[in-house]
Amino acid sequence: MDDTRLGAIAGASAERGGISSLGSAEHEDARPDSGFEVKKFEMPSVVHLNVGGMMFATTVDTLTQRDTDSMLAVMFSGRHRLHMDSKEGAVFIDRDGTHFRHILNWLRDGVIPMLEISAYQELHREAEYYQLMGLVENITPFLCKKDEDDNTKPEMSRRDVIKCLQFGKMRLRGVNLSGQNLSKLDLSNVDLSYTHLINTFFSRAKLHNSDFTGSEANGANFHYADLFSSQFSGAGMVGAVLAGANLQSANLADARLMNASFCNANLRSAHLQNADLTNANLSEANLENANLKGTKLSGANLRGANLQRAYLRDVNLRDTILEGALLNGANLQGAIR
Numbered sequence: 297m298d299d300t301r302l303g304a305i306a307g308a309s310a311e312r313g314g315i316s317s318l319g320s321a322e323h324e325d326a327r328p329d330s331g332f333e334v335k336k337f338e339m340p341s342v343v344h345l346n347v348g349g350m351m352f353a354t355t356v357d358t359l360t361q362r363d364t365d366s367m368l369a370v371m372f373s374g375r376h377r378l379h380m381d382s383k384e385g386a387v388f389i390d391r392d393g394t395h396f397r398h399i400l401n402w403l404r405d406g407v408i409p410m411l412e413i414s415a416y417q418e419l420h421r422e423a424e425y426y427q428l429m430g431l432v433e434n435i436t437p438f439l440c441k442k443d444e445d446d447n448t449k450p451e452m453s454r455r456d457v458i459k460c461l462q463f464g465k466m467r468l469r470g471v472n473l474s475g476q477n478l479s480k481l482d483l484s485n486v487d488l489s490y491t492h493l494i495n496t497f498f499s500r501a502k503l504h505n506s507d508f509t510g511s512e513a514n515g516a517n518f519h520y521a522d523l524f525s526s527q528f529s530g531a532g533m534v535g536a537v538l539a540g541a542n543l544q545s546a547n548l549a550d551a552r553l554m555n556a557s558f559c560n561a562n563l564r565s566a567h568l569q570n571a572d573l574t575n576a577n578l579s580e581a582n583l584e585n586a587n588l589k590g591t592k593l594s595g596a597n598l599r600g601a602n603l604q605r606a607y608l609r610d611v612n613l614r615d616t617i618l619e620g621a622l623l624n625g626a627n628l629q630g631a632i633r
Contacts, residue, residue: 347393358400367426454478457473457481470490471491485505494513501521509530518541521542531548538557543558543563547566554572555576560580566586580601
């Protein structure tokens with residue numbers, strides 16, 4: 297941080313009650329090639345800081361060496377006159393001092409303390425104020441991890457879902473059910489759109505006409521589930537297990553189904569337009585009358601699958617395994633083989 301930038305920060309700080317003790321050095325606009333000599337003010341080796349009424353003692357080296365471009369490093373570089381309180385002999389900084397000890401400890405040893413998320417958020421704001429970009433970068437992963445944890449932590453248990461079922465038609469739109477065991481439950485006609493279902497277990501569940509539109513169900517297990525006429529449009533189901541599932545007349549248009557397993561699944565009359573089935577396993581699956589227009593099937597295994605009367609127009613089948621597949625009556629116009 298150069299002197300001009302510090303001057304701008306100091307001015308802004310003064311307007312909002314920031315670092316009121318910051319003074320100006322003689323020739324503070326001087327540069328090494330300007331012909332002026334920048335005056336250095338003598339700094340004590342130990343300095344006292346009054347941060348919002350909380351007193352701290354540290355050294356100039358601590359404030360200036362770890363992050364040389366920070367506001368604190370420039371303040372105590374000796375290029376600026378610091379006015380100390382005549383009574384306490386401390387430089388006053390008009391900020392909340394609650395987390396300043398963590399800032400000093402980081403400047404001393406570079407270690408990030410173990411804190412609650414709310415405290416990390418507050419410390420992050422203080423680090424930004426003092427222009428301690430190294431500290432900002434070190435705190436950011438903790439805040440990102442919190443967001444990730446929020447996305448994977450379930451909001452309801454199997455018991456909670458069963459209680460809700462007792463009140464009739466149920467809507468679970470946007471709820472996080474990741475990792476829960478919902479096997480063998482009757483969840484027919486339930487609104488599960490935009491839910492988080494990462495690694496959720498639906499084995500042998502009854503899910504007639506259930507709505508999974510836009511849900512995130514990567515790794516979910518629908519083994520032998522009854523999904524007749526269910527909605528999965530735009531759902532994320534990477535690596536999901538649907539082996540032996542009944543998906544007759546189901547809508548999986550635009551779904552992300554990479555590496556999913558549909559072995560022996562019933563996909564008769566299913567809608568798979570523009571779905572991504574890259575490397576999916578559909579061996580022995582029944583896709584009779586299914587609509588696969590625009591479907592990505594690169595690396596997909598359709599060995600022994602029933603594709604009779606399926607709509608495969610303009611589909612790229614060049615890297616698709618079709619050994620033993622039934623294609624009688626299939627629409628293959630424009631298909632690449």
